[in-house]
Amino acid sequence: MRPTVSLLIINLYALVLSGTSSLGDDRRYLVAFLDLVEMEHEDHCENRADAAWKELIGDPKGLSAKLEKDKAFGILSREQKRDVELALDGYYMDQSDQVLRRKVQLLLHPGDTLLETEQWIRLVTFGDTALHKLRIATNYDCGTRTNCTLRELQNSIAREQDEETLLRMKRSWEKNLPSVNEYLEQILPLLRNASKENNYNGVEEYWDSLVEYEGGILKARELWDNIKPLYLKLHKYIALRLKGQEAVGESLPVHLLRSLNGDNWSNIIESLLPKHPGIYQKIHASLQLKDLGGIKAFKEAVKLIKDLGFGDIETELWTDSVFNGTCPTTFIDWCKPNKMRVMTCKDVSITNYIDAHEAAMKIKYKEITALHSNNTYILREAPRYSAIYEGIPGFVSLLALNPHALDRSGLFPLRTFSYNPNHHRLVLQLIMALRDLPKLNYYLAADEWRLKVLMGSIAPAKVASSWGEFRKNFSLLETSDVDMLGDPYILFNKPYIGKFMGLILKYQIYQSFAEELSSDESDLLQHVNETSDRLSDTMVQGFGSDWSAMVSDMLAKRENGLEYTGLTDYYRLLDEYLDKQLDPTDEEFDDYNEPIEETTENNAIPPPPVTIKPTIHELDIMPPDESENIIDVEDSHSKYSAETSTVGVLEIKKQPPVDDTKNTQEASYNTYWWIGIAVALVIIIIIIAIIARKRHNHRKQLEKQRRENTRA
Ligand SMILES: *[C@@H]1O[C@H](CO)[C@@H](O)[C@H](O)[C@H]1NC(C)=O
Ligand SMILES: *[C@@H]1O[C@H](CO)[C@@H](O)[C@H](O)[C@H]1NC(C)=O
Ligand SMILES: *[C@@H]1O[C@H](CO)[C@@H](O)[C@H](O)[C@H]1NC(C)=O
Ligand SMILES: *[C@@H]1O[C@H](CO)[C@@H](O)[C@H](O)[C@H]1NC(C)=O
Numbered sequence: 165m166r167p168t169v170s171l172l173i174i175n176l177y178a179l180v181l182s183g184t185s186s187l188g189d190d191r192r193y194l195v196a197f198l199d200l201v202e203m204e205h206e207d208h209c210e211n212r213a214d215a216a217w218k219e220l221i222g223d224p225k226g227l228s229a230k231l232e233k234d235k236a237f238g239i240l241s242r243e244q245k246r247d248v249e250l251a252l253d254g255y256y257m258d259q260s261d262q263v264l265r266r267k268v269q270l271l272l273h274p275g276d277t278l279l280e281t282e283q284w285i286r287l288v289t290f291g292d293t294a295l296h297k298l299r300i301a302t303n304y305d306c307g308t309r310t311n312c313t314l315r316e317l318q319n320s321i322a323r324e325q326d327e328e329t330l331l332r333m334k335r336s337w338e339k340n341l342p343s344v345n346e347y348l349e350q351i352l353p354l355l356r357n358a359s360k361e362n363n364y365n366g367v368e369e370y371w372d373s374l375v376e377y378e379g380g381i382l383k384a385r386e387l388w389d390n391i392k393p394l395y396l397k398l399h400k401y402i403a404l405r406l407k408g409q410e411a412v413g414e415s416l417p418v419h420l421l422r423s424l425n426g427d428n429w430s431n432i433i434e435s436l437l438p439k440h441p442g443i444y445q446k447i448h449a450s451l452q453l454k455d456l457g458g459i460k461a462f463k464e465a466v467k468l469i470k471d472l473g474f475g476d477i478e479t480e481l482w483t484d485s486v487f488n489g490t491c492p493t494t495f496i497d498w499c500k501p502n503k504m505r506v507m508t509c510k511d512v513s514i515t516n517y518i519d520a521h522e523a524a525m526k527i528k529y530k531e532i533t534a535l536h537s538n539n540t541y542i543l544r545e546a547p548r549y550s551a552i553y554e555g556i557p558g559f560v561s562l563l564a565l566n567p568h569a570l571d572r573s574g575l576f577p578l579r580t581f582s583y584n585p586n587h588h589r590l591v592l593q594l595i596m597a598l599r600d601l602p603k604l605n606y607y608l609a610a611d612e613w614r615l616k617v618l619m620g621s622i623a624p625a626k627v628a629s630s631w632g633e634f635r636k637n638f639s640l641l642e643t644s645d646v647d648m649l650g651d652p653y654i655l656f657n658k659p660y661i662g663k664f665m666g667l668i669l670k671y672q673i674y675q676s677f678a679e680e681l682s683s684d685e686s687d688l689l690q691h692v693n694e695t696s697d698r699l700s701d702t703m704v705q706g707f708g709s710d711w712s713a714m715v716s717d718m719l720a721k722r723e724n725g726l727e728y729t730g731l732t733d734y735y736r737l738l739d740e741y742l743d744k745q746l747d748p749t750d751e752e753f754d755d756y757n758e759p760i761e762e763t764t765e766n767n768a769i770p771p772p773p774v775t776i777k778p779t780i781h782e783l784d785i786m787p788p789d790e791s792e793n794i795i796d797v798e799d800s801h802s803k804y805s806a807e808t809s810t811v812g813v814l815e816i817k818k819q820p821p822v823d824d825t826k827n828t829q830e831a832s833y834n835t836y837w838w839i840g841i842a843v844a845l846v847i848i849i850i851i852i853a854i855i856a857r858k859r860h861n862h863r864k865q866l867e868k869q870r871r872e873n874t875r876a
Contacts, residue, residue: 191255194251194255198248198267199540205240210498210500211233213499219296221489222300230292235288239281241278242277242278245271245272245278270543274547277547287354295655298340299314305333307326314490318511319511321431327419327420330422333419341646341647347649348617352617355657375661375665376549376712377665381615388605394738398742402429402432403416406432406435407420415641416642417641418647425643426602426606426647430598433595433598443592447514452512457510457512457516458508464573465521465525468564469560472689474696474699477524477527486506486508491508494507494508495527497530499541501531508520518565519561525556539704539706543707550662550711551665551712551726552714556670559670562596562674563688566688566689567585567588569689576588590737606639607661608664609635610654612634631644631648632645669730671734672730675729675730676718677692698720712725
């Protein structure tokens with residue numbers, strides 16, 4: 165196909181240059197010319213995707229094929245820019261001719277591919293080779309063995325407890341990273357040249373143009389200043405839990421967070437859970453029990469996406485993807501409607517489950533964009549970093565842990581959730597915060613540091629050790645000086661600001677829907693399904709215009725731009741919880757454990773009869789959260805009985821009657837005794853249910869009052 169397209173272009177090119185008569189003809193020629201340019205791009209994309217896929221699945225010729233195609237792509241891009249300039253010569257595009265102007269603008273400013281050929285080749289060779297080496301290496305240290313794969317390393321790190329071993333694992337990974345000196349001398353400075361080739365005065369302005377947000381870095385800094393307090397609280401809380409009071413406020417070594425570069429702290433969640441972690445344990449256990457990793461996690465994600473009204477995902481994804489490879493998920497796009505594949509791992513974890521939702525929605529996003537016939541190649545695949553393209557899939561991943569979604573996927577019953585909604589929400593917020601807050605910080609750190617190095621504001625002698633220094637000050641993390649070199653965005657000189665803004669936007673999208681609900685208990689998924697047009701309308705537009713111009717409509721005109729409040733409001737419960745944890749003298753701290761007082765205050769139920777009093781007294785020490793577990797045992801969800809009892813066992817110790825049940829089960833089968841226990845259980849359940857309901861109502865009332873107060 166390529167020779168034909170090239171030939172056509174030459175012919176057309178001659179035609180365009182041969183001089184034309186009328187303006188209408190000029191436009192027609194230009195449009196036809198652009199169509200051909202886009203066709204050639206599509207052709208290249210297909211070849212590059214084939215090569216990238218080969219490399220990904222470990223084909224021996226994969227890397228060389230990938231390098232060859234990636235090099236060719238830069239050469240193509242430079243040629244086409246020249247051709248478009250020539251074709252444009254003398255033709256003035258009308259202001260109203262928006263789609264045409266947009267296409268021309270994108271083709272004239274493709275970004276790094278405009279680098280001189282030698283420099284472009286250097287960039288892709290460095291990145292492709294580095295990632296390939298990391299992926300195929302088998303010399304990682306997994307603690308017990310020193311010759312394991314990246315996937316085994318990731319799994320071992322997630323579980324390892326010993327600090328020394330964790331450090332050794334991380335070092336074995338660092339040994340496979342490319343040379344930091346080569347990066348600092350040969351790769352990073354290419355950004356200066358790339359910004360020149362694209363006609364920008366400096367890298368910051370150049371990156372702003374690629375993200376299509378003027379003053380993007382400044383805006384990100386401003387947003388971060390408002391999120392930083394929450395980040396610091398989470399950081400202090402982790403220090404407190406992992407290392408004790410004296411470590412609070414000090415920097416934390418990333419290997420202690422069981423992370424290679426500190427951009428995700430999810431692996432330490434079990435050390436951070438609040439007193440009643442039932443929901444975490446149950447989701448964790450249910451995921452294992454249902455083996456919801458790899459393809460199953462994706463299928464579950466697609467179910468949610470269908471529930472939200474975005475439709476199914478084409479079948480090729482299922483037949484041609486690799487679901488037993490490595491994480492994080494990589495996805496390859498053939499730049500054709502509906503031809504995409506993923507490479508992901510089959511390991512079951514909450515993180516992978518959430519990631520699967522995000523990846524599946526990115527695929528759906530591309531499908532929806534491609535469905536719109538006006539979106540030709542460049543309007544689908546523009547070399548731009550759109551926050552919306554990050555934000556909408558991020559929003560869907562947030563919904564993966566929505567109580568209604570958890571209920572539908574059989575991970576946690578809604579009924580149980582509603583006994584202690586705020587407590588459960590807190591735990592879910594912790595799960596999300598450990599993913600997203602370190603990411604926000606990392607994204608900004610990566611961009612700020614690179615700009616600093618490029619602007620020469622770090623003494624040359626210190627540059628090589630400046631990443632670790634920067635992370636220490638900016639993130640309060642102890643990293644190495646080289647760990648950023650495992651990251652494709654760093655290796656290929658890509659800006660992170662688009663992703664940073666996408667994370668901010670994700671919470672704004674969530675808030676825009678959540679605020680429309682009549683109550684916190686309503687079904688958000690159902691509501692999104694009914695009003696998802698504003699998301700679909702946005703996705704349909706692809707890169708037809710700047711993403712920032714679409715934000716207002718997407719958020720139902722609530723906000724015109726990025727606001728940090730979506731995120732901070734989302735984490736309100738976590739924020740309060742962290743405050744209390746960091747200041748144990750806080751009176752409110754025990755609020756959760758004393759349901760009785762609030763209930764009697766309320767006076768809605770008569771004082772309990774004397775005979776049951778001892779039982780109620782027991783409830784005093786037993787936090788209301790326990791109720792869910794008891795009721796669960798009664799729940800005839802036989803499917804979950806296994807993990808229910810695992811969770812139950814933890815609580816049983818505090819409850820003599822249930823404990824006895826277990827013992828007697830083995831010892832005697834006295835029916836009368838059983839009946840007695842059953843009656844006692846039923847009474848306990850009823851009382852707990854009443855108290856939970858009361859407390860719930862009471863808290864809701866308090867909250868309502870508080871909201872009214874703050875409003876007044
Ligand atoms: C790699 O590890 C396996 C399993 O522990 C072992 O049998 C094998 O000998 C090791 N190979 C090398 C080259 O160390
Ligand atoms: C940037 O471009 C200039 C001029 O072409 C060249 O001399 C320089 O080596 C380039 N920078 C890098 C890092 O290759
Ligand atoms: C992954 O699954 C495919 C087929 O389902 C199988 O051929 C391949 O060996 C598996 N790979 C690994 C690493 O388990
Ligand atoms: C999209 O294409 C249709 C015809 O296919 C045309 O009527 C419409 O104006 C186009 N929209 C834009 C924004 O160009």
